[in-house]
Structures are given as structure tokens and as C-alpha cells.
Amino acid sequence: MIKVTFVSADGVRRTVEADEGLSAREAALFNSVPGIDGDCGGVCACATCHVHVDDAWIERVGLPEEGSMESDLIQFAEGTTATSRLACQIPMATELDGLILHLPELQH
Amino acid sequence: MATAAAQFENIDTIPLDEINVANPYLFQNDTVGEYFARLRREDPVHFCRESRFGPYWSVTKFNDIIAVDTNHKVFSSEAKLGGIAVQDMHGVEGALELEMFIAMDQPKHDQQRKAVSPVVAPSNLLLLEPIIRERAGAILDELPVGEEIDWVKLVSVELTTMTLATIFDFPWEERAKLTRWSDVTTASPETGIVESFEQRREELIQCAMYFKGLWDQRVNNPGGNDLISMMAHSPATRDMPFLEFLGNLLLLIVGGNDTTRNSISGGVMALNQNPEEYRKLRENPALVSSMIPEIIRWQTPLTHMRRTALEDAIIGGKQILKGDKVVMWYLSGNRDDTVIDRADEFIIDRENPRHHLSFGFGIHRCMGNRLAELQLRIVWEEILKRFSFVEMVGEPERLLSNLVRGITRLPVKLHAH
Ligand code: HEM
Numbered sequence A: 001m002i003k004v005t006f007v008s009a010d011g012v013r014r015t016v017e018a019d020e021g022l023s024a025r026e027a028a029l030f031n032s033v034p035g036i037d038g039d040c041g042g043v044c045a046c047a048t049c050h051v052h053v054d055d056a057w058i059e060r061v062g063l064p065e066e067g068s069m070e071s072d073l074i075q076f077a078e079g080t081t082a083t084s085r086l087a088c089q090i091p092m093a094t095e096l097d098g099l100i101l102h103l104p105e106l107q108h
Numbered sequence B: 001m002a003t004a005a006a007q008f009e010n011i012d013t014i015p016l017d018e019i020n021v022a023n024p025y026l027f028q029n030d031t032v033g034e035y036f037a038r039l040r041r042e043d044p045v046h047f048c049r050e051s052r053f054g055p056y057w058s059v060t061k062f063n064d065i066i067a068v069d070t071n072h073k074v075f076s077s078e079a080k081l082g083g084i085a086v087q088d089m090h091g092v093e094g095a096l097e098l099e100m101f102i103a104m105d106q107p108k109h110d111q112q113r114k115a116v117s118p119v120v121a122p123s124n125l126l127l128l129e130p131i132i133r134e135r136a137g138a139i140l141d142e143l144p145v146g147e148e149i150d151w152v153k154l155v156s157v158e159l160t161t162m163t164l165a166t167i168f169d170f171p172w173e174e175r176a177k178l179t180r181w182s183d184v185t186t187a188s189p190e191t192g193i194v195e196s197f198e199q200r201r202e203e204l205i206q207c208a209m210y211f212k213g214l215w216d217q218r219v220n221n222p223g224g225n226d227l228i229s230m231m232a233h234s235p236a237t238r239d240m241p242f243l244e245f246l247g248n249l250l251l252l253i254v255g256g257n258d259t260t261r262n263s264i265s266g267g268v269m270a271l272n273q274n275p276e277e278y279r280k281l282r283e284n285p286a287l288v289s290s291m292i293p294e295i296i297r298w299q300t301p302l303t304h305m306r307r308t309a310l311e312d313a314i315i316g317g318k319q320i321l322k323g324d325k326v327v328m329w330y331l332s333g334n335r336d337d338t339v340i341d342r343a344d345e346f347i348i349d350r351e352n353p354r355h356h357l358s359f360g361f362g363i364h365r366c367m368g369n370r371l372a373e374l375q376l377r378i379v380w381e382e383i384l385k386r387f388s389f390v391e392m393v394g395e396p397e398r399l400l401s402n403l404v405r406g407i408t409r410l411p412v413k414l415h416a417h
């Protein structure tokens, strides 16, 4: 099991555990963490699973490749930053144990 | 239910290659669903060789539709290639060509959408909610209780026009102009809305002048929350060439007009056809939040979007060739029970109600989705406060269109609490 902490826009921290291979979106939804909609079912088609990766983790998580579906979609999310990612595209892996993701106020 | 279409042809035995689901009459008599059900079973990516729209592919299953919608590098929305509907967009002499990013490819699509998108972002909508709610309440308070009225005319059209006027802070007494311009933008002479392309052009020029006037007033007046003020002040949009600004503005008006109107009507129909769901809603009005996406799935206000293949591709095992016209039938994908549980039923408390195709997916996914949901949520919350039952008392009439799934008349009687 891998630990991931979601920090809501108003600062509430929720730490959950997820199996390796699940996505960060699933880690949130399966544990009833609010703030991620994930309307498309996790197939990188809607950008309603937008998160800001904590600065301390962005290197390990990485950024989407330019021109990829994820980066094409993310540009239309509200309030994007240099560490914006789509949670459905972040697979849980042992090197991400302890990961911190910040949730936006609202998903567009 | 014995089908109306069965009187004309037997849907289950007609040869597959004679099926033409783009025939607008199948939408008007609401039998197209049975053709889609057959295609999903027997030929989910179907080629129609001959139709008045030319040859086209029909993609009918949920996941195949997502595969096309998210492959914008292969499947183009470009107006010059025919655009986004099974009926080609074409340049008509004398018509005013408005460029809208819904019918553009990257990179221009992305630049324009990025510039305009913040005006309908959820955080911005929160500021408009109280005014929309107050005005919706006022419209509902005016309605006569206990008499037969046309819900489409008195409620769906009024509420949608009111919201548009509110988000543009449009002069209130003149708000009917917005609905007119929306109709004119998508009109051609055969629709009966305008008599000629010259008339359409004239009216759109008046529309342009009118918005120019509003822009000029607001550009020197910072602080407005309305969409025109925001566009006049945002660095991304304030220097837009005027025709581009107008195209984007009209896209916001057109995008939110018929779609929302028909969702308001469709919800009343769905609840009347499913009295058990109406009962659940009365007992627990909090279900409005999951009911709204279900209404939008159920209605599927835009039946399809179309793409043009820029290169050969394989979808659902079928070989699509460069240049082919590919139609994603959202109305069919939204009834695909291999992905949506009990897809043929209207259920207001589904677990994942937003997992539907009505807003499309990918880079062209509806930009106004949150605005549409907000508007419908407010409308239903205010209806439930006032009326115990919006009773359908006659047969609804449907629009003759293979794109807009529209209800043109819906007789109802209101019951007070
Ligand atoms: C229930 C109501 C609505 C439905 C069902 C709907 C449906 C759609 C669909 C199917 C698309 C194309 C998606 C694709 O190609 O993948 C779209 C795009 C769009 N819609 Fe909506 N829409 C609705 C309400 C609105 C509203 C209220 C607005 C106004 C703000 C709006 C503005 C737009 C815009 C600007 C686009 C173009 C997006 C792009 O090309 O990037 N829509 N809509």
C-alpha cells in the first residue's frame, strides 16, 4: 500500500492508502476524498481530476510531455500552475509513497 | 411500446447498409434510438454509403466515441473540411463567416479557448449565482397554477434567455435580442428563421454593432463580473480582432441556448415518464445535484459531433480512410449498457452521474458545462420550492433536426404545494 495525502483548497489534509498501480484519482475517489470529479472515468479526456503536485514531489512525479493528451487538456483547467497534473495520469508506485497533492478549489 | 417507425419499416430486418441514422425525421418521431440499439449490437462502427449528407461513418459505442473525441490530431473539427456536424458547413456567398473555436484545430483552437475559458470558470460563476436564482424565481412566480401552459415557451425559453442576459449583463428589456441572434447565427434560409443569407448577414451586423456599443461602455469601466467586461479587460482577449471577439461571443450564446433550453424541457418529460423518480426527488430534494447530470445524459441536447479524418485510422476494428466523415453519436453512446448500468433507464441517484457523453470529451469538451449545470440546478431547486408537480398534460412535440435534440412544445399543468 502506498500513502498519499490530499490537501484541500482550504487546507484540510486527508491521508489515504492505495494499491500500487491504481491512479491518484482512484486513490481519492475510492477513499471518498472530495475535490476530484474525474468525469471521464480516468481516461485522460476531461481534466476534472486536476491537482497541484507538492513542490517537494514534482521531480519524482514528473511533468506531462509537451503535445501529449494530458498537457493539451490541462491548459484549459482553472488556475493551473507549473506543477499541475491530471490525477488519473499519476500511477501509485513505491517511490511515490508519502506523495502530497494539493486540490484546486473547483474543477472546471 | 410498439414503435411508430415499425409502421414504415421494420427496424430489425432492414439491411444494415440501408440504415441512415442521420435522417432528421427519425429524431422528430423519436425512433432513432431503436436504430442505434441495432447498430450497437450488430455494427457499432457503421458506414452509410449514401445519404443527403454524403457518405459517413457512425460511431455508436461509448468507448469508441471517446477514442475519436480524444484523437484530435487525426480527427479534425476544422470548418473548412466540413466542420462539426454531419451536415457540412460551407461557405455561402453573402453569408457572414464567423470563426468559432469549436470548429478549429490546434493551435488556434487552444489559444482562443484559453483566452475565453476563464469567463465561465466555476469560481466566476459563483458570483453570478444569486442574481440568476432571484430572476429564475421571479419567472416561476409569474406562472399561472392549474391551467394548461406551454412549458417550452413560458419557462425553458424564458429562463435560458434570462441567464444569457445575466451573464452578459445585457440590457434587460432587450434580452429577446439574444435569443434571436442565437437563432440567426445557426440559421440558413431553409430553416425559416431568416429569408435569405443577406438578411442573416444584416442581422448579424446589427448584433455586432450592438455588442461593440456594450464593449465600448465597459472597456473604460473596470470591475464588472459579466462576460463582456471580463473579455474587455483580460489581457488575453482585450486586443482580439473584433470579428474574432464576435465569433467567440456568439459561440457562448449559441452553445448555451438550445442545449440548456432543451435540458429544462427534457427534465420535466423524464420525471413525468418516471413517476417513481419524481417521488424520490420530492422526498429528497438534495437529489437535484445528481439528477442534473442524469437529465443532461438522458436528453443528450446535441445528438452528435462530427470530425473529418486527416489520415487513415482504425476505430472499433473498421478501417477509416483519410478524408472520411466520422460522426460520434453521443445519443447512442449514452445508451450503451456495456458502459452505463441500466442505460435505458432514467435514474436520478446514479453513483457516477457525470460519466456521460453529452458534453463530449477531449480538447473540445464543452466549456460551458459548469454553467449549464449551475443553471439547471438553480431552476430545479426553485421549481421544487414552488410546485409539488409539474404535470405533463399532452403529447410533446419534437424538433426536426439530427443535431439539436429539441422539444418545441410541452403542455403542462402546475400544481402548487
Ligand atoms: C446542457 C447544456 C450543454 C450541452 C449538452 C453542451 C454540449 C456541448 C458539446 C457536445 C460540445 C462539443 C464537445 C466535443 O466536441 O467534444 C460543446 C462545446 C462547447 N460548448 Fe457546450 N453544451 C452545453 C452548454 C453550454 C453552455 C451553457 C455554454 C456557454 C458558455 C457552452 C459553450 C460551449 C463552447 C464554447 C464549446 C466549444 C468548446 C471547444 O471547442 O473547445 N455550452 N458543448
Ligand code: FES
Residues within 6 Å of the ligand: A025, A037, A038, A039, A040, A041, A042, A043, A044, A045, A046, A047, A048, A049, A086, A087, A088, A089
Ligand atoms: S478523470 Fe478525466 S482526465 Fe482524469
